[in-house]
Amino acid sequence: MMQQSIADCRNAKKKDLKDPKKYFDIEKDFNLLYAAFFETYKIDLKDGIKNLTVKQFEALFQGLPNKTKLMQIIELRQMDRSKIKDSKLAKLFDEVNLNNTDDFISNSITSFSQSFKK
Structure with missing residues (x-):
């Protein structure tokens, strides 16, 4: 299922033309993407992205583990x-859904973080 998630993300622009559902938004998800890359690869995207080719970036994105918040949110x-x-999962879905949320970052990260076991 996660491999399909990544494929959907990679084809998001193409899918948007036919299917209005979105699972990943580079602008809204940048903080989560940044954290996932740093956590997984120790790459600071603010500095290190200029050293990556598009193919390298795509390969690293595809390799992000399910344990990252970004990939968990995409799956959700x-x-x-x-x-x-x-009901908690439904509320969380509504908060992270890119198709109907106004303030993604403040709502989703707070709620999603609270859903983890401490």
């Missing part, structure tokens, strides 16, 4: 909202 965004029975 791909769920069918009508099939989510758990």
Whole structure:
């Protein structure tokens, strides 16, 4: 399922033409992307991205582990909202859904972080 998530993200622009659902937004998700790259590869995207080719970036993006918040949020965004029975998960879905959220960063990170076991 996660490999499909990555494929969907890579083809997001193409899919947007046919399917308005989005699972990844480079602008709204940049902080999560930055954290995932730093956590996984120790790459500071603010400095290190100029040293990466597009192919290298894509390969690293595809290799991000499921444990990163970015990949967990992408997976959550791909769920069918009508099939989510758990109220906390449904609320979280609504907060991170790119298709109907106004303030993604402040809402999603706070809620998503609170959902983890401490």
